Amino acid sequence: MTSRFDTFPPRRGLSVKWDAYDADVLPLWVADMDFPAPEPVTEAMKARAASGQFGYEMDAPALREVIAARMASRYALPTQPDDVLLQPGLVFSLNVVTRTYGAPGSPVLIPTPVYQHFIYAAANFQRPAIEVELPSTLRDGWLYYELDFDALEAAVTPETSVFLLCNPHNPVGRTFTRAELERIAEFCLRHNLLLCSDEIHADLLHPEGAHISIASLGPEIAARTITLVAPSKAFNVPGLQVAAALISNRELREQFIQSSHHLGVHASSVGFPGALAAYTQCEGWLAEVLAYLTGNRNALLAFVRANWPGVQITKPEATYLAYLDFRGVDLPASPYDFFLKQARVALSDGPSYGKGGEGRVRLNYGTSRAVLMEALERMDVALKRAGAAG
Numbered sequence: 001m002t003s004r005f006d007t008f009p010p011r012r013g014l015s016v017k018w019d020a021y022d023a024d025v026l027p028l029w030v031a032d033m034d035f036p037a038p039e040p041v042t043e044a045m046k047a048r049a050a051s052g053q054f055g056y057e058m059d060a061p062a063l064r065e066v067i068a069a070r071m072a073s074r075y076a077l078p079t080q081p082d083d084v085l086l087q088p089g090l091v092f093s094l095n096v097v098t099r100t101y102g103a104p105g106s107p108v109l110i111p112t113p114v115y116q117h118f119i120y121a122a123a124n125f126q127r128p129a130i131e132v133e134l135p136s137t138l139r140d141g142w143l144y145y146e147l148d149f150d151a152l153e154a155a156v157t158p159e160t161s162v163f164l165l166c167n168p169h170n171p172v173g174r175t176f177t178r179a180e181l182e183r184i185a186e187f188c189l190r191h192n193l194l195l196c197s198d199e200i201h202a203d204l205l206h207p208e209g210a211h212i213s214i215a216s217l218g219p220e221i222a223a224r225t226i227t228l229v230a231p232s233k234a235f236n237v238p239g240l241q242v243a244a245a246l247i248s249n250r251e252l253r254e255q256f257i258q259s260s261h262h263l264g265v266h267a268s269s270v271g272f273p274g275a276l277a278a279y280t281q282c283e284g285w286l287a288e289v290l291a292y293l294t295g296n297r298n299a300l301l302a303f304v305r306a307n308w309p310g311v312q313i314t315k316p317e318a319t320y321l322a323y324l325d326f327r328g329v330d331l332p333a334s335p336y337d338f339f340l341k342q343a344r345v346a347l348s349d350g351p352s353y354g355k356g357g358e359g360r361v362r363l364n365y366g367t368s369r370a371v372l373m374e375a376l377e378r379m380d381v382a383l384k385r386a387g388a389a390g
């Protein structure tokens with residue numbers, strides 16, 4: 001069966017993913033998809049461009065209302081439009097969090113491996129990052145990562161003030177269960193930690209995934225949680241620079257506003273109509289792209305299982321990102337360097353995600369099936385040539 005996602009227009013000159021490496025490299029790294037944005041987004045952006053209005057806008061009440069209603073109906077997170085602070089992106093918001101909350105220099109607890117900007121956000125404000133490695137086991141033969149609560153208890157100090165959670169998780173692809181999230185909430189309450197929950201991948205679920213927004217567990221945890229969301233991943237529009245920090249606690253919200261307002265960085269008003277269209281007119285597109293991504297994921301897993309017995313891989317419950325462990329095969333270099341040089345495939349280097357990254361890479365399967373399979377074939381040839389398929 002053919003799909004509209006089987007092909008995509010050239011992206012060179014328009015995307016860092018395709019521009020950062022030489023022309024012969026297949027890029028399966030930075031987390032965007034190769035598909036064009038949904039049609040309603042493009043139409044909304046055309047209308048915005050035609051208006052000729054590019055002045056300061058700063059706020060978009062209709063968009064805040066849509067985000068609040070969507071969080072309530074889709075994720076059972078009671079959200080008022082006033083709780084929604086429009087943001088230029090989640091990386092900015094993560095930095096506002098580490099800039100704003102907790103005593104200066106107080107540690108930030110970060111389960112790793114994780115999206116690297118969590119670690120940078122702590123470092124940017126001279127906050128020690130306490131990295132607590134997520135242990136993995138094999139479930140049905142697939143790598144499965146869980147939080148290590150004993151290690152978290154051992155690592156937290158009385159000075160620790162912030163917990164950075166990634167759910168759904170980049171790069172290990174988990175959607176944390178209610179039981180896991182209840183333990184995180186209990187942990188944060190007991191240790192008096194502010195919780196920042198990055199939920200940018202929430203809408204990108206495979207059939208096995210279920211997203212629970214941690215602040216929906218109850219008013220106590222909601223009162224100390226900052227939830228970060230955006231249309232960027234699910235609808236493939238990170239360039240619009242529109243995201244949101246959801247903060248129901250008035251005091252925390254005021255602190256966030258005070259801390260970020262004078263930086264002069266704001267959500268892109270030009271992107272507002274695109275974000276609104278994504279959230280209101282693109283559910284059909286989302287269902288289609290998710291089905292395609294699940295097909296890609298399954299093709300990737302089948303390929304790894306059939307050809308690389310020494311390699312472990314996650315079975316992502318969400319995201320279009322798989323995490324592969326090459327420590328069981330004898331490579332002459334790190335897997336990132338090896339595949340870039342020997343296969344001309346660009347992956348994301350495991351150690352960039354903090355503790356738990358050595359010998360591992362992240363692979364972005366948000367592309368056409370043909371590009372994915374060509375990359376895997378190239379990697380396979382390189383492994384066999386090195387006598388290292390495992």
Ligand SMILES: Cc1ncc(COP(=O)(O)O)c(C=O)c1O
Pocket residue numbers: 031088089090091092115166170198200201230232238243
């Ligand atoms: C977990 C996570 N948070 C944040 C971001 C980036 O967010 P933004 O582009 O809104 O700054 C990414 C992008 O890959 C991500 O995976």
